[in-house]
Amino acid sequence: MSDELLRPTISSAVDPKVQPWRLNSQAYVAFFGGVIAATIIAWLNSGRLGVERGKRLMIVGTGVLGLGAVIALFALLNPDGERTSSLRIVVRIIAVLCILVQMRWQRPMDRAFQLRGTDYHSMWVLGPILVVTCAIAEALLLALVVML
Helix, strand or coil: CCCHHHCCCCCCCCCCCCCCCCHHHHHHHHHHHCHHHHHHHHHHHHHHHCCCHHHHHHHHHHHHHHHHHHHHHHHHHCCCCCCCHHHHHHHHHHHHHHHHHHHHHHHHHHHHHHHHCCCCCCCCCHHHHHHHHHHHHHHHHHHHHHHC
16 A cells, blocks of 8 residues: 555656756847747746646646747837837836746746756756847847738
């Protein structure tokens, strides 16, 4: 007979060799890269952490809602196509709010990873790549919205 307290709570689908990224580092990617970069890094990291499928889909849903909010605000507040610094700040605030929600769904599995006592993976390669490519993609998408 096994004791309920001694049963492992972490699913066996988690690969102990895979190192996720720090949750707080994802906020930098969100701030500089936007909602698209934040959603990609949160999706990839949640896979590394072994987050269940439903929460991973909520991460994507949060990103889609955040991108929709960015597009709507950009279209409403910038109909003539002139970018203002205050609008860029609003876009960054939305990206950071999205990553905070996305981090919340990753946090339980991140705590479980911390208990393993291993190191996190460095985000110095993927982070800048996502920041540059996703910031350009988001800017092109917003330019397309203004043209329509």
